[in-house]
Each structure stands twice: as C-alpha cells, then as structure tokens.
Amino acid sequence: MAKRTRIIEGSWNCTSCDTRNIPARHRTCPHCNNPREETGQESEFEFGEVDATSGKALREGVNDEKALSAATAGADWFCDYCGASNRGDTPVCRNCRAERSATSRALSEEPDADEAPPPKVPPAPQRSSRKWLFLALMLPCFGGCLFFLWGSRTHGVTGTVVATEWTRTVQRESFQRVSKTGWRDELSTTSPRMPVNGAGEVAGVENIRDCTRRQRSTRRVADGTERVCEDKTRRVQCGSEEKCTRKKMGNGFMKEECEDVPKYCDESYEDCRTQTRYRTEPVYDLSCTYDTQAWTEVGPPALASGKDSAPRWPEVRLGSTDRLRREEKYLVRIEYKDGKLKQHELEPKDEAEFLSWRKGQSVSLQVSNLGGVSNVAQGEAVR
Ligand SMILES: [Zn+2]
Ligand SMILES: [Zn+2]
Structure with a gap:
C-alpha cells in the first residue's frame, strides 16, 4: 500500500x-x-x-x-x-x-516514542509485601512442622504382656443344588461334577425353565436429524485504519510516513450443522430359571477360643461334598507406664507368632510424644 x-x-x-x-x-x-x-x-x-x-x-x-x-x-x-x-x-x-x-x-535527538519504544520493564514486584505474605504462609506451616517433629520423637518404655487371646472358627460349606436365573443364550445343559475332598467341583446347568422376556439392555437408535447451532466469534477485516511512523531528522524537522492497514474486528456468528438424532430403546431377551450348584454355608460356624497358649480348631464333622473354611485371630495385650498406665494390643498373624508371646513376659516399646506405639520388641527396654 x-x-x-x-x-x-x-x-x-x-x-x-x-x-x-x-x-x-x-x-x-x-x-x-x-x-x-x-x-x-x-x-x-x-x-x-x-x-x-x-x-x-x-x-x-x-x-x-x-x-x-x-x-x-x-x-x-x-x-x-x-x-x-x-x-x-x-x-x-x-x-x-x-x-x-x-x-x-x-x-x-532522542528517537521518537514509536520509532524505538522503550523496553517494557515489568513493574518490580513489591518485595516487602511478598516477603510478609511468604512469612504469613510459612509461619503456621513451620509451627506445624515443629509440632510434627516433636510429636514423632519417640522414647523407650518397658511393658508387660498381661493377656493372650485366641479365637478360631470353622465354617462348614456344602456343594449344594441352588436355583439361579440367567439369560437363555448363555445357558446350556451340563451335568455337575461333585467335589472330592473339597476340591475339583464343576457346577452344572440343569432343568432350564420358566423363561420370560425381560429387559436386558438398551440401545441407541437413529431417529431422524436435528439442527445444532453454536454461537462463535471470528475476526474479520472491517475496513482499514491509518498507521504512521515518525522520524526526527536532526534539524528541527520530522519525517512522518502514514499508510492504510487492514483493520480487524470480532464478528459473532451462528455455526450450525445437521446431525443424527438418537433415541434410547430397551432390548428384551429371555431370562430363565435353572438349577446349578454352589458352595453354601451350612449351619452357624463352630467356634473355639481361649486365653492360654494352646490354640486348637473346633471339631466339625465333614460330609462327602463338604469343605471347611477356617479363620484364626490372635491378640496380645500389653500394659506399660508412660505417665499413666496404658494398654497396647498386638494382633499376631499366625500361630507361630502368637506362641512367641508369653503372659507375664517383659517387652520394650517405642512410644512417640503423641502416644503412638511404633515398635514392640520382646525383652527389657534399653535405657
Ligand atoms: Zn560560530
Ligand atoms: Zn530571543
């Protein structure tokens, strides 16, 4: 131009x-x-x-x-x-x-303002206010850190095992005939295989009956079209504007050059398109009742417990298609003095670990200032 x-x-x-x-x-x-x-x-x-x-x-x-x-x-x-x-x-x-x-x-001469614009210096951050903000944020955190440090400091105390407890349960389960419902296309008649010594069983599918139509799922079905519009903006040329540069000539005169450059404006418009519309439709299928087998709890669990150091399993009679589910739980109670008399409970994970603890035995504990017990060892605390 x-x-x-x-x-x-x-x-x-x-x-x-x-x-x-x-x-x-x-x-x-x-x-x-x-x-x-x-x-x-x-x-x-x-x-x-x-x-x-x-x-x-x-x-x-x-x-x-x-x-x-x-x-x-x-x-x-x-x-x-x-x-x-x-x-x-x-x-x-x-x-x-x-x-x-x-x-x-x-x-x-000083160059004119728009020939050599002075480099933009970002405003200097206000150091003092930032420092105060930093301190204001850090102080509670710092206090929290100190408290945490103090709270996590530990000291050793000596305690005594005052009780040991064990509980053992045995649940009898039988591989029994049960009724279930399933989708017809996923069912085919097969004979069961019964367990031997509580293992090797396969559930069968027998006596498929009472089939009814029920909703199984949904599907999306095309249902015509719909017009969808969005409001958008775009930049378009809207005429032109004059832009000038000026240069001092060192003698009291200034040379100015102007030209017309395109001017751009934001224009809002509607962006529309046609898209497929969908509706949701239920899908029906045949649901049937059938006979099969499943491990089923028989009666209440048999329970044995004691405060001695000889845990044993309760007696349960076993049928030919039965199996037993066993659970064991152990507890060691320790008393120690940390200011006042306190108790700590340990839960040994198996019999061997449980048997290593004896009633009346001395133990050493690591106790934090907040009262948490982090470590328990057999024997006196080292002072
Ligand atoms: Zn002169
Ligand atoms: Zn004069």
Whole structure:
C-alpha cells in the first residue's frame, strides 16, 4: 500500500529573551537575534501532539521550498567557537565564519516514542509485601512442622504382656443344588461334577425353565436429524485504519510516513450443522430359571477360643461334598507406664507368632510424644 509522507516542522524556545514556539526554519531568534544553540534545551524541538491510535502528528505538514530544503540538509552541527547551530550541508559557521572541525558536535535527538519504544520493564514486584505474605504462609506451616517433629520423637518404655487371646472358627460349606436365573443364550445343559475332598467341583446347568422376556439392555437408535447451532466469534477485516511512523531528522524537522492497514474486528456468528438424532430403546431377551450348584454355608460356624497358649480348631464333622473354611485371630495385650498406665494390643498373624508371646513376659516399646506405639520388641527396654 502506498505510503504518504509529510514533513513536520518543530519549534524551539529562545533562552535569551524567552520567546517561545519559534519555527525550526529560523536559526536565530526573530525577536532578539540570538543564534539557536545546543545549550539551554534550545535545540530540543517540540513537534506537538500525536494521535495515540494512528501515531499521526496533529500539526500540519510543511510543503514550502525553504522548509523542505532545511529538512533535507542533514543533522545540524554546533560551532566550536560561538556555539551557534548550522545546517548539516554547510562547512562554515553562519554566525562567526569558523570552519566545521572534526570535533564539532552534531545534533543528536532522542528517537521518537514509536520509532524505538522503550523496553517494557515489568513493574518490580513489591518485595516487602511478598516477603510478609511468604512469612504469613510459612509461619503456621513451620509451627506445624515443629509440632510434627516433636510429636514423632519417640522414647523407650518397658511393658508387660498381661493377656493372650485366641479365637478360631470353622465354617462348614456344602456343594449344594441352588436355583439361579440367567439369560437363555448363555445357558446350556451340563451335568455337575461333585467335589472330592473339597476340591475339583464343576457346577452344572440343569432343568432350564420358566423363561420370560425381560429387559436386558438398551440401545441407541437413529431417529431422524436435528439442527445444532453454536454461537462463535471470528475476526474479520472491517475496513482499514491509518498507521504512521515518525522520524526526527536532526534539524528541527520530522519525517512522518502514514499508510492504510487492514483493520480487524470480532464478528459473532451462528455455526450450525445437521446431525443424527438418537433415541434410547430397551432390548428384551429371555431370562430363565435353572438349577446349578454352589458352595453354601451350612449351619452357624463352630467356634473355639481361649486365653492360654494352646490354640486348637473346633471339631466339625465333614460330609462327602463338604469343605471347611477356617479363620484364626490372635491378640496380645500389653500394659506399660508412660505417665499413666496404658494398654497396647498386638494382633499376631499366625500361630507361630502368637506362641512367641508369653503372659507375664517383659517387652520394650517405642512410644512417640503423641502416644503412638511404633515398635514392640520382646525383652527389657534399653535405657
Ligand atoms: Zn530571543
Ligand atoms: Zn560560530
């Protein structure tokens, strides 16, 4: 797209007589005739307001030959002897006729805001408030950690086994005929195999009867179509807008280039499509009653218990298609003194472990400050 170029003339303030807004084309003050110099901010030009959206200068551009000639003369230089400003393309000072030397300073200007935007520095985090937040969060946690550390510290105490208990149950189970229901297509008549010494059994399927239709599942069935719409937004070009860049020329003039760039807007629209609609339908199938076999508990469990150190199984009579399910439970009760008299219970997992504990025997315990028992060993605590 074609660029539109304008030359904007800056203005300066005379520090000798305080005349303000002197056009840049004047190298001497029209009021007191003093030459423009580098000192006193005399050569820091003012270019007026700039439109924030487009970056376009609000000041009118200049087209006359004198201004354009001054604008294209290059950066100004300042005379070593009298300090006056001079056109970049003249070798001799217009004020005192001294020649431009290698040490003569050229005008250097701050780049304009949108030519070299200053690097964006994120606002410095407010250290002090962060530190306080950190402390505020950490203090309860720290306290919690200290409490946890104190609570988990252990000390050794000596205790005594005051009781041992055992309980054993035997449940008789019989491989018996039972009635069940099942889906017809999953049933086929087979004969059972009865267990030998409580193992090797296979349940049969016999006497399939009383079949009725029942709902077995559901299925999704296509049922026409439906239109589904969603509200969405998309970016579309909505005309164009002017964007300008500006560059200072080192002599009180500024070059501005503007062009029209596409402008984008959010547009909301309805995104619709046609999709298959479904309905849910029950699926029926034949459900039947049949005879089979299953391990079935017979009578209440037989129980034996004692506080001695000779656990035994209760007597149960076994039929030819029976099996026995055994359960055992052991308990060792320990008394110890930790401030006051306390009790701790151990549950040995089998008979051998249970038999290693004797009533009246000394044990050592590791007890935490919070009262939890972490370790129990046979024998006196080591002090
Ligand atoms: Zn003046
Ligand atoms: Zn001079």
